[in-house]
Amino acid sequence: MSTAASVTAELTGTGVRRFTRRATARRADTSWLTLGGDLLSALTTAGVVVAVLGGAFSALRERIAARPPAPATDLPGELTALVAALVVAAAVVALLSRLGPLSATPAAAAWWLPLPADRRGLLRGDLRRVGAVAVVAAVVVALPVVLAAPAAPTLLEVVVTVLAAALLALLAVGVLVLLQARSLTGWVAPAAGSLATVAVVVPAVLGTVGAGGSGWTWVPAAPDLPLPVLAGVPLLLAAGALLAADRVSGRVPAGALRDRGTAVLVASVSALSLDTRELGRALGTPVHPPRRARRWARVHTPWQAVVAGDLAVTTRSPWRWGQLAIGTALPVLAARTDGLGGVPALVAVAVVLGWSLAAVALGEPSRQAHGAPAADRSLPLGARDVVRARALVPLAGLVVVCAVSAGLVGLGWEWAALGAATAPAWAGAAVRGGYRPELDWSGPVLSSPVGAVPVTVVFTLLRGPDLGILGSVPLVIGLLLGVVPPLLLGVALGWSVLLGLVAVETAQRRRS
Template structure:
């Protein structure tokens, strides 16, 4: 280090010296780097072309089909709802992991230095902005391509650019909130917005008409691009200015969470990823007596109810899981394609099953309380399936009944509930990844050979339990024979799920 010591101890100087030291020890040439960049751009172009062609073909197929009855929501609205869901998820993720953080190496080597923290964190701010830009393109591009009318190239470019600028503004606002330690409300607010965005259109599309909502005014392209530019610039300047106020302890804590979440995502360990990003459990507002608890199995049910009721986001998941199939069934174009409605049913009921499987996941992670009960392990698992059965019976019955607009559809949905309840328990008790055996090489690194079986454990039987409902969607009606088959099939799958929940295979 032969530069000015004062410059070296500035944030920019430390980052520059680290880059130089890394470059001297790296075996990557500029030619290799250029090849990697060209490969990434080529891959992105191929992905865009494939998605554009797929959306164009889907648009033509939907336009060629006759308009289905009981569809009232425009396709643009549903596309915006999907984009809002993804955006809310990204915002909640950034608020829980930062957005600015310090990895263990950064916390050990950089933060103790007498250098300005604002300069040290500027590189991290750029990386987070890059993540926001990628997320904006991933969210905005399908929305534009899914429009009923084929968009022009300027419309695609301007819309994607506006979304990218809005994402930069959101990153800047999150950094300002992080500096003031006010990010605790962001994730709950994002979850509430996502819930309202799904439930309200589904309800309005079922009981009323969406035509009462005023149409969006025509906005000129310069205005559409100019306002986001001002917002992004102002937010990023404010974020850069306040980044020096972030506490080292808070940065280190967020960095540890980022490290654990990144390692879990790369190794496809969804259980550990859920722990890193888990929602907090709020203490009860009032004391509950649980006077009805007299038997050990009732204590298990009471504990499951307590765990579930103290996590408000789980209630939002149930609402989204109920309304998502209804939203697809009420959307022009989607409602006339039974396969797309079936996909929405599987996604929505999977979300509800994940919410109701939270007590099982906690019991698997901390089994001491269950082992203290005067019950066998099998009996505990059977008791733990009671809350999911009741909850999913309501979710599936309401969702399917509103999709098909008939009591027979509600009965078919309720008949499917045991399979999804068993899937929730089976998924909650799925084993940890086994790293002691052979591993496979993947683009993300080494993963255990049985990772695929572990990922779909629980979900597989839930999807199988939905087959009778899919048949009903294809037929357009629910015969009595199908209803009886669905109930027997679902009970069988639910029993298999519960009885094999704690097995490693």
């Protein structure tokens, strides 16, 4: 009886995890002293990062406060900080829904899941790790937002904000596990993307309307409630969600755990090897087939077939439309925000980030063509002709994005013309980035915090966006001047077309 009882106790989920942990510890070369040193190093690094961020945001706040208020800035800084927090939170929730939150690596799925042990105990460790990762992500998101507030926050405000963000992150993890147990997480990522799009587009539109004279009166503020209520309600909700998640974790199907574990493994390897293309494929949204077949009656030549295929790929995914909307509205949001709109360098950074996002969205056909080149080779076109045809859809889309975005930033037709003149460079950057080669691991490598990486990793990752950034130099000059001279329009168009041609012609060339 004692032997059977010991075997039964050992085959509980907690016992299997304990046995695995002890077996790993016996075969590991890491000592407690090494783990303590690594923990101390991580805490020191985190403290240095927080100190640097706090000092940088404090200095930036003082510089912004010392500048005179810029015209046509109508959004309060608190609202823009809240928008940034919502966007990052939506991205984290979408990431958790794609990768789990509960998952089993291929090794764990092959050994743990077939055992006659309760799955709830087996997955409890994963639930704790996911909760810890969510708390760290919430702190990393909330701390810069509260430090970037226009008014200098007190220590109590910082602590309460970070604590509330951590509790909300735990609440989100618990709710996601409840949805995963019922196989209902498919709508979470699209909903999070829609929330991020609305959070960026609506304030940008309202700020632009307010710049015309209606004005903005609402400033976001915390509710006037006692501190125990502000801290107690999120704590109770988070605790209840985690307890419910622990109770239903055993109902998650093994196939779902195995699939999510494979995605986690691929994403982890891609992130550590800095393979952003493979990381995007692991985290990409599924593309659903259209409800009805499309008839391309006007497609008669091979280059028209390439353009039609690129249109189908681009318009089939709703998230591509969301990326284009965010890329258009992000510079407008920065230009309409009090403090940010008066610093041309910050508006230029928002322009580069937004238009880079739009270029990435429109470069999806080029990335797919690079991953499966057999379709392009079957066409009666040369390699350069195919690349030139693939630049037409990004060019058309970026002309609209850049013209609308720049026109709303500067509130004038000359700014819209300057944005449209910059579009060829970003269209070439979209194609060049999609066809960029894989990382070359045969050459020398460089030691980094994530391991060994090729010394040419920066050149490879920036292949494409580098020419787009160079093409935006005339726009940056216009932001610094505050006006758009006619000569600048001609220079911008010639410079952008030249960079776009260089990008398209060198899209398939490899670095020697």
